[in-house]
Amino acid sequence: MKNRIKAAVAIAATAFLLWYALSGIDWAEVGAQIRRANPWLMAAAVLVSTLGMHVRALRWKTLLAPVDPRVPWRPRIAGVCIGFGANNVLPARLGEFARVYVLSRETRVPLTASLASLVLERVLDGIVCIGFLLGAMAMPGFPAITGDDPRAALSFIVAAIAGLTLAVIAMAAAPDWSLRVAERCSRVLPGRARGPVLRACEGFVRGLHVLRSPRLLAISVGWVLFQWTFLAFSFWLAFRSVGIEGPGFLGAVFLQSLIALAVSIPAAPGFFGPFEAASVWGLGLWGVAKEQAATFAIGFHLGGWLTVTALGLYYAARLNLRWSELSGRERKEEGAGAGDAAGGDARPA
Secondary structure, X not given: OHHHHHHHHHHHHHHHHHHHHHOOOOHHHHHHHHHHOOHHHHHHHHHHHHHHHHHHHHHHHHHHOOOOOOOOHHHHHHHHHHHHHHHHHOOOOHHHHHHHHHHHHXXXXXXXXXXXXXXXXXXXXXXXXXXXXXXXXXXXXXXXXXXXXXXHHHHHHHHHHHHHHHHHHHHHHOHHHHHHHHHHHHHHOOHHHHHHHHHHHHHHHHOOHHHHOHHHHHHHHHHHHHHHHHHHHHHHHHHHHXXXXXXXXXXXXXXXXXXXXXXOOOOOHHHOOHHHHXXXXXXXXXXXXXXXXXXXXXXXXXXXXHHHHHHHHHHHHHOOOOHHHHHHHHHHHHHHHHHHHHOOOOOOO
């Protein structure tokens, strides 16, 4: 029943946001915009966006270094592509689990340590995206906002990320204390379940060692800044492909950060709805017509969806991994499997 409610909320949110983004649009004008668009620039934008998967796989090595500094390239890029590809077609963001499952399946990295690295990645992404968004809005060239100011809507997201950040820092700074708290909390569990849960907690805390290493943390921050600047370039290329000139690179930084936060809300697979609504609203600040903004959103989003999904399918086939296996594995691995993995071979740096 709980999963059905989540699915209903996600579908309703997608339907509403698509209605907001696409209602009142002159589709004949959208067709004309598509015919005038530069396909080579759009292809270049999609290529740069897809290469962002490879940048993410590169930065993942630093986050995994405390557990295993020699995690090979192939399982990292396969995990990233399968994870994002799965999020494009499977509900409930199963791609997040798919990514850590693939890495742990193909390497000696415990599932819980892999999950900890993903939590760190998401925390860093959230901090940088909010920083980029507010930084862009503070620049002199940013247009005046009339009506609802998104900074008010951001307060909840900022609070959630701040709370998660503080919790992660506390676990990393005081691992022994964190494990003692986990041990006390585990006393409410049946005796047979207590051991696997504690081993899972130990593996998760071990995976947060990056925060205790100034060098690794600095490298991780550098990677995340590079990644989001690199991805903003793909947005700028997509703007140019459909003749959007006004926002420039400042608008690309703003919009990619806005979309990154928008897709965090519950939605159907592929993030259709949040992407389009954020694009239409964000570009509207620069006076971009709804038809032109929709042309950008449809072309860029669909192009990225197809390439990332294709890469996910390719790597899933190379690893002989059935995508239907992922949802079934999730239920089993969350139980005994996660605890067993946490007790596996791990070599802190």
